[in-house]
Every structure is written in structure tokens, then in C-alpha cells.
Amino acid sequence: MAAGRHGGYRDNEFRDRETDYGTSRKDIGSLNGEYERGRKGSRDFDRSQIRGRGSLEYQDRVRRRDVGGREMRNGGHRSTSSRSDSGSSGGGPRRCGYAVRPVDREPGELSSDGSDGATEAEIQCNKETDVTILDSGRQLSPIPNKKRKFSPIVWDRDDKDATRTIRSTKVLESSNLPPLPPPPPPPLPVPLKSNSIHDDAEQNSLVEDNGVHVSGAPPSDIDSLPYVSELPGMTDSSVPKEEDRVNDMIAETNDENDYVPRTITSSRWANDAESPSDEGEISDYEDSWKMKRKSQSESAEAKVGRKSISPGLGEYSEGTKVRSLGSDERVRSSSRDSYNDTVDKNDYMEVDDDQNIVCSDASHSGTESEDDVGSHGTPEQVHPPQRSFNMLHGCRSVDEFERLNRIDEGTYGIVFRAKDKKTGEVVALKKVKMDREREGFPLTSLREINILLSIHHPSIVDVKEVVVGSNLDSIYMVMEYMEHDLKGLMETMKQPYSQSEVKCLMLQLLEGIKYLHDNWVLHRDLKTSNLLLNNCGDLKICDFGLARQYGSPLKPYTSLVVTLWYRAPELLLGAKQYSTAIDMWSLGCIMAELLSKEPLFNGKSEVEQLDKIFKVLGTPNETIWPGLSDLPGAKVNFAKHKRPALGDSGWLSCFCWYNLLRKKFPATSFTGTPVLSDAGFDLLNMLLTYDPEKRITADAALNHEWFHEVPLPKSKEFMPTFPAQHAQDSFQYDQAHEKSNEESRPTRGAEEEGKTRGTRNWCGETVWPVLVNPMLQAGFSYWGWLTIWIQLWCLPKKVWHKALPLMKLFLVNHYM
Numbered sequence: 042m043a044a045g046r047h048g049g050y051r052d053n054e055f056r057d058r059e060t061d062y063g064t065s066r067k068d069i070g071s072l073n074g075e076y077e078r079g080r081k082g083s084r085d086f087d088r089s090q091i092r093g094r095g096s097l098e099y100q101d102r103v104r105r106r107d108v109g110g111r112e113m114r115n116g117g118h119r120s121t122s123s124r125s126d127s128g129s130s131g132g133g134p135r136r137c138g139y140a141v142r143p144v145d146r147e148p149g150e151l152s153s154d155g156s157d158g159a160t161e162a163e164i165q166c167n168k169e170t171d172v173t174i175l176d177s178g179r180q181l182s183p184i185p186n187k188k189r190k191f192s193p194i195v196w197d198r199d200d201k202d203a204t205r206t207i208r209s210t211k212v213l214e215s216s217n218l219p220p221l222p223p224p225p226p227p228p229l230p231v232p233l234k235s236n237s238i239h240d241d242a243e244q245n246s247l248v249e250d251n252g253v254h255v256s257g258a259p260p261s262d263i264d265s266l267p268y269v270s271e272l273p274g275m276t277d278s279s280v281p282k283e284e285d286r287v288n289d290m291i292a293e294t295n296d297e298n299d300y301v302p303r304t305i306t307s308s309r310w311a312n313d314a315e316s317p318s319d320e321g322e323i324s325d326y327e328d329s330w331k332m333k334r335k336s337q338s339e340s341a342e343a344k345v346g347r348k349s350i351s352p353g354l355g356e357y358s359e360g361t362k363v364r365s366l367g368s369d370e371r372v373r374s375s376s377r378d379s380y381n382d383t384v385d386k387n388d389y390m391e392v393d394d395d396q397n398i399v400c401s402d403a404s405h406s407g408t409e410s411e412d413d414v415g416s417h418g419t420p421e422q423v424h425p426p427q428r429s430f431n432m433l434h435g436c437r438s439v440d441e442f443e444r445l446n447r448i449d450e451g452t453y454g455i456v457f458r459a460k461d462k463k464t465g466e467v468v469a470l471k472k473v474k475m476d477r478e479r480e481g482f483p484l485t486s487l488r489e490i491n492i493l494l495s496i497h498h499p500s501i502v503d504v505k506e507v508v509v510g511s512n513l514d515s516i517y518m519v520m521e522y523m524e525h526d527l528k529g530l531m532e533t534m535k536q537p538y539s540q541s542e543v544k545c546l547m548l549q550l551l552e553g554i555k556y557l558h559d560n561w562v563l564h565r566d567l568k569t570s571n572l573l574l575n576n577c578g579d580l581k582i583c584d585f586g587l588a589r590q591y592g593s594p595l596k597p598y599t600s601l602v603v604t605l606w607y608r609a610p611e612l613l614l615g616a617k618q619y620s621t622a623i624d625m626w627s628l629g630c631i632m633a634e635l636l637s638k639e640p641l642f643n644g645k646s647e648v649e650q651l652d653k654i655f656k657v658l659g660t661p662n663e664t665i666w667p668g669l670s671d672l673p674g675a676k677v678n679f680a681k682h683k684r685p686a687l688g689d690s691g692w693l694s695c696f697c698w699y700n701l702l703r704k705k706f707p708a709t710s711f712t713g714t715p716v717l718s719d720a721g722f723d724l725l726n727m728l729l730t731y732d733p734e735k736r737i738t739a740d741a742a743l744n745h746e747w748f749h750e751v752p753l754p755k756s757k758e759f760m761p762t763f764p765a766q767h768a769q770d771s772f773q774y775d776q777a778h779e780k781s782n783e784e785s786r787p788t789r790g791a792e793e794e795g796k797t798r799g800t801r802n803w804c805g806e807t808v809w810p811v812l813v814n815p816m817l818q819a820g821f822s823y824w825g826w827l828t829i830w831i832q833l834w835c836l837p838k839k840v841w842h843k844a845l846p847l848m849k850l851f852l853v854n855h856y857m
């Protein structure tokens with residue numbers, strides 16, 4: 042029965058896998074190991090033991106079994122005509138298997154040999170992005186393909202103090218650091234910048250980075266990177282106390298089911314089991330931020346109650362805890378990032394083909410197997426762009442940027458286009474919204490900053506630095522500027538993207554998602570408005586406000602993630618344990634949207650969303666989705682949209698099952714409906730597979746045959762370009778802004794008295810002195826006058842008629 046719906050499995054296959062899973066769960070390390078081994082494509086490996094992240098192998102196995110036949114996924118039809126044993130898990134693109142006639146190529150489409158005829162100018166675009174283009178048009182990220190043993194993003198401070206002290210001493214000694222002058226206190230309460238660890242021949246020598254000396258000694262492991270408190274001039278003594286205190290707070294407040302986060306201070310991702318959940322991790326941080334803010338406006342002693350000493354540099358106190366924490370986090374996360382960028386392969390222990398844990402760092406050569414060296418190639422060839430942060434200097438002011446125009450406003454931030462006055466570079470500045478300031482620094486922004494500073498990939502928007510406004514609460518992320526977001530772009534397009542263009546976009550998207558998943562990051566908010574595009578054809582994923590680390594084994598997380606239209610069915614049904622498959626479902630929705638220019642499932646509520654999905658894909662049941670009935674939402678009696686006409690099995694059911702989705706994307710069309718080949722439909726089906734365990738992984742999707750058949754993915758240089766939508770806003774916004782600036786000009790009376798109404802900040806908002814009475818503020822603004830006007834409106838007509846001329850007179854005198 043299920044065979045017809047989801048990939049053609051027989052029931053007993055599920056049971057087999059279930060049994061294996063049960064066994065393997067006892068030893069999650071072994072599971073991970075098997076998964077990693079499986080990824081390398083060991084042919085003799087018993088893939089049936091792998092579940093979850095090993096679904097790639099699972100798909101592979103199914104493919105082999107079904108060669109020559111037809112396979113249904115969500116009841117979908119899978120063409121196998123051109124499919125051989127793909128070995129997709131480790132095989133890579135099989136482009137040689139496809140003979141591509143020139144006539145089949147669209148302009149810009151890559152040929153089999155990779156020559157796309159791009160002009161030099163066009164190729165220049167690629168050079169800038171520092172990516173290698175494969176013959177299939179795919180970009181090779183400069184990041185290793187293997188899944189990291191540990192996430193590069195650091196949220197934890199759970200290292201033992203003693204170890205830290207020893208490490209600190211070791212690092213400092215080995216680098217023969219001369220005593221540094223005490224650094225100025227880090228000015229920001231969030232993790233912002235870090236040092237740069239250079240990976241060059243003189244690993245043990247001092248490296249000067251932006252005028253700051255840091256140890257260039259290769260750390261024996263990532264934890265040995267220096268901390269703020271380990272630097273000269275910073276005392277370490279108070280750190281343990283603070284850590285203990287913070288850990289106590291975590292222990293007291295951690296509740297895995299609570300969505301409200303608590304602390305950012307613990308948990309390395311790969312060791313998630315020992316750490317509080319993400320939701321638990323942040324709010325302590327927020328608490329700290331609150332405390333810090335409180336301490337700014339009142340006396341620190343009064344609020345903290347316990348600690349009142351003003352801390353030395355690098356020390357922790359209640360009042361400055363966040364600042365120190367932020368700096369520390371900043372150093373650690375970005376240290377990893379810098380280190381990751383420069384010596385990515387050296388950074389973490391990785392698992393090689395033979396399940397050896399390999400530290401490719403030269404200092405760990407003893408643990409590096411020959412096999413691994415061979416399989417990894419030469420890490421030295423990879424030189425991703427390096428982000429150098431000066432950890433000892435404060436962040437720059439936003440005044441060092443010239444505001445050009447406002448790009449867009451999201452839920453969590455306002456994005457501006459701006460120009461770096463120093464370099465002339467045009468960037469995007471995302472101002473963190475502090476609307477809910479009373480609740481502390483926004484969690485989403487903390488996550489976003491932390492993650493984006495820690496990862497680097499051509500398909501992920503690059504955060505260059507963080508700058509502050511005149512008011513310390515104004516925090517801006519400086520990002521590379523992208524001309525479009527896919528949602529806005531598609532709204533302006535008359536025709537949807539062609540298949541070859543969708544392939545180009547999907548490949549970039551999948552590369553980015555694969556990188557995230559390999560680095561233990563779930564994006565959790567993939568949608569077209571979070572995909573940016575520039576006129577070089579580069580696609581980049583942005584908005585990491587909902588992103589988080591995941592670990593193995595999975596922990597319960599909130600299911601209130603992902604924008605409704607792109608939310609996976611397991612989330613809609615209330616699953617708390619989910620993984621990378623939720624992002625893959627979103628990719629399925631995005632792929633469909635790219636092809637049709639319409640959202641695939643545009644429900645208005647969760648129930649309606651589920652109903653829309655079920656209508657198209659059929660209502661799932663326990664057979665096609667084992668474990669479905671355990672989900673909280675599955676108890677609801679949904680309408681049974683059952684496609685198979687002849688029971689649950691039989692080849693006819695295959696057609697009936699998937700035909701609604703296939704109807705939306707037919708293989709041929711005379712009506713202008715977007716067409717999708719069998720292979721493309723197969724990929725779409727695999728992305729929109731109900732059972733998250735069976736849903737295709739990013740890795741497998743990258744190797745899907747759709748990307749290797751004609752029409753081939755269009756080369757980025759030949760992607761259509763459009764006028765920058767945000768630059769168009771510029772005129773309108775600037776006019777509006779000019780008008781609002783008019784409002785902020787001093788009143789005539791005030792001018793006379795030499796007073797002003799408040800100053801405009803970088804965004805054009807009025808900033809009032811803290812002590813200005815809000816009523817006074819209202820009185821000086823149009824809003825204030827509007828309020829009065831409305832009140833007058835409510836007055837009896839007689840009174841109002843008398844008041845009106847007076848009001849007019851007053852306003853004319855006052856403003857004209």
C-alpha cells in the first residue's frame with residue numbers, strides 16, 4: 042500500500058529499518074559514524090541501518106531497487122528511464138552520462154563539458170565570489186563537504202575553567218606574546234567581532250591584525266582559541282564564578298518545552314544532549330542584557346543585589362556581564378569563524394571514510410589517517426575569503442556609513458542600503474528592531490548575528506561586521522548588498538523562471554542548505570523573501586533569526602517556526618522533534634513557487650495549510666508516514682483526501698495519488714502551465730515527501746538527475762537581470778524621508794529660543810533626550826497635534842466649530 046505512495050517501500054522494509062533504528066539509537070555515536078561512512082558511498086555498507094540523516098542512503102537504496110521500474114513518492118511517478126545506479130551519496134554529478142545536443146541548450150545553459158560560453162566580463166562575476174564552478178554549473182563551496190563533528194557556531198561557555206586557564210597559558214606562552222596594553226572595554230553587549238587567527242607558515246609567530254596582536258599559534262583544538270579573559274590585561278578570576286552563576290541560572294530556568302529562550306551560554310551543538318535547548322539558551326542572555334540595561338539607567342548595586350564591584354576588563358559582573366559575555370562569545374564564535382575560514386579543514390575533528398576521527402590540523406597529524414589525506418585532497422587549495430575582526434577595538438559607528446535608502450522592513454529589522462564612507466562599498470545595513478526592548482535584546486537578532494558571523498558560504502549572505510548607532514541600543518548588521526529578494530523579484534516578473542533557471546537557483550540554494558545542515562544549523566525560515574539575488578546571478582540565503590543549532594540525538598524544539606506557507610507537515614502537526622527535513626520541505630515549496638510564480642500551499646491558518654497540502658498530496662496515514670499518529674495534531678480528524686481509486690495499492694493508485702500535484706506541473710502543457718520533466722517532478726515529490734525520514738536530503742538532492750538532464754542548469758552569468766528593486770525605492774523613500782526631516786526641523790518658536798525638538802538618528806527617527814516628557818514629545822510632533830485634533834473631533838459640534846478656526850490659526854502661525 043505504501044509502496045504506491047512513498048517511494049515504493051513495502052511495509053516490512055519500514056519495520057526492518059525501525060528495528061535497526063532502535064538498535065542504533067542506543068549508540069548515537071555509532072549511528073553518526075555509520076551515517077558519515079555511508080555518505081562516502083561505501084558500497085558494502087549496510088545502509089538499512091541508517092535512518093534519519095541517513096535518508097540519503099535510504100533513497101539511494103530505493104533507487105537501486107527500483108531501477109527499471111516506476112516508483113511512487115507521495116504517490117508520485119518517478120521516471121527511471123535515464124537513471125542508473127547513481128551512487129548519489131558519494132558519487133557526485135553524473136554528467137558524463139548525458140549527451141547534450143547544442144540545440145537543447147538555452148542561452149547560458151551549461152554544456153556537458155562545462156563550457157558555457159561566458160564572456161570574460163561574465164566570468165568576472167564568478168571570480169569575485171571565489172567559487173569554483175563545476176561542469177554542471179554547480180558551485181563548489183570552499184567549505185569541506187563533510188559534516189562537521191562540531192558546529193562552528195559557539196553558544197556555550199561550558200568549558201571547564203581549569204582547562205581554559207591551562208589552554209590560555211599554553212596559547213599565550215606558545216605564541217610568546219609580549220604584554221599587551223590593557224584593551225578598552227568591549228563597547229557592545231552582543232557578540233560582534235573577533236580576532237582573526239591567521240593560518241600561515243608562521244603559525245607560532247605573532248600575527249598583526251588590524252593593529253592587534255593575537256596569537257597565531259594553531260590551537261590544539263578549537264577550544265584553545267583565546268578568550269577575552271585570557272588576553273593580557275584581562276583577569277580570569279571572575280569568570281568561573283560568573284559561569285557557575287550562569288549555569289545555575291540555566292539549570293533553574295531551563296525548560297525544553299518553553300519556547301521563550303533563556304540563555305546563550307551553554308551547549309556545543311554536537312553535544313546538544315548536555316545542553317539546554319535553544320529556547321533555553323538565550324533568555325539568560327536576554328536577562329543579562331536586561332540587567333545591563335537596568336544597570337545603565339540605575340545604579341548597578343541596586344539591581345544586581347549581589348555584586349557591586351565595577352569589573353576590570355574582561356571580568357564579569359552583573360552589570361557588565363553581557364558585555365563581557367558578548368565579547369567572549371564574539372571572540373569565540375568569530376575566532377572559530379576566522380579559523381574556519383582560513384583553515385577550515387583544520388578546524389574540527391572530522392569523520393573520514395573509514396570512521397576515523399581526523400584532525401587535519403598539522404598539530405594533530407598523529408591522528409590523521411593516510412586515507413583521509415587522500416580522500417580530502419589538499420585543504421591548502423581552499424582559501425575562502427577571510428573575515429578579520431579586531432576584537433579589542435569597539436565596533437564602528439553607523440555614522441561611518443552614508444544612508445542611501447531604505448530597502449525593506451521585516452518583522453525583526455529594517456534594512457537600509459548604505460555606503461561605507463571609507464571604502465565606498467555599498468552594503469545593506471539591517472537595524473535590529475528594539476520594539477520589544479523591555480524584553481531585552483531581541484533573541485532573533487542575537488541568533489542571527491551569532492550564526493552569520495560564524496558561518497561563511499557563497500550561498501549565504503555575508504555579514505561583514507556589526508556597527509552601533511549613537512544610541513547604544515541601535516545595532517546594525519553590515520551585510521553584503523543584494524539587489525533583489527526572490528519574492529519581490531517574482532512579483533515583478535511577467536513569466537515564471539524557466540526550468541534551467543530554476544535549476545540554477547535550486548543548485549545554489551541546495552549548496553547553501555547542505556552547508557548549513559552539515560554544520561548543524563537549521564534555517565527554519567526558508568521562503569522566497571529570505572532568498573536574495575544579485576545581478577551576477579548569485580543566490581544567497583538571509584534572515585537567520587529563527588535559525589538554530591541541532592544536535593544528535595534530537596531535542597524537543599518549538600514547532601512554531603517557518604512561515605506558514607513553507608512549513609513542513611510535521612511542524613504543522615505539532616512535532617517537537619524535527620530536523621533538517623523541515624528545511625527540505627520549504628525547499629520543495631520554493632521550487633514549486635519558482636516554477637509557477639505562485640506559492641504552492643498558501644493557507645491562512647495552520648488547519649487550512651494542512652488541508653491545502655492534503656488536498657494536493659492526499660491525506661497521509663500511518664502506512665506512508667510511520668509515526669504520524671504520535672504527533673499531537675494527528676488526532677484531529679482531517680478530511681480524507683484519498684487519491685487512490687483502487688484501494689491503497691495497485692499501479693492505478695499511483696496515478697490517482699499524485700495527479701493533483703502533477704496537474705499543477707505537467708510534463709507538457711499547451712495552456713501556459715509551468716512544465717516539469719519527470720525527473721524534476723520526482724525531485725519535487727521527494728522534497729514534498731510526508732515522512733521526514735524519507736524526505737530527500739540536500740546532499741542527495743544536489744545529485745538528483747534533474748540537474749543533469751536537459752535543459753541543463755543555466756549558468757549564473759546568463760540568469761536574467763532586473764533593475765535593482767531597492768534602488769528604485771530610494772527616490773520614494775528619500776522623498777518621504779526628506780519630508781519627515783522637515784518635520785524634525787526646529788519650530789520657529791524653538792529656533793528663537795535656541796531649542797530643538799530632538800535629533801534625528803541614522804534611520805531618520807527622532808531621538809528624544811531620555812528625560813523629555815513623552816507628553817512634551819507628543820506636543821512637538823504632528824502625532825501630538827493629531828491626537829488633539831481627534832479629541833477635538835469628539836467634542837460637540839458647536840464647540841468644535843468654534844475651536845476649528847482657532848486651531849487653524851494656531852497651526853498656521855506655528856508651522857507656516
Ligand SMILES: Nc1ncnc2c1ncn2[C@@H]1O[C@H](COP(=O)(O)OP(=O)(O)OP(=O)(O)O)[C@@H](O)[C@H]1O
Nearest residue numbers: 449451452453454456469520521522523526570584
Ligand atoms: N543583504 C541584503 N541586501 C539586500 N536586501 C536585503 C538584505 N538583507 C535583507 N534584505 C531585504 O530586507 C528584507 C527583510 O530582511 P530580513 O528577512 O533579514 O528581515 P526580517 O525582519 O528578519 O524579516 P522577516 O519578517 O521575514 O523575518 C528581505 O526580504 C530583503 O528584501
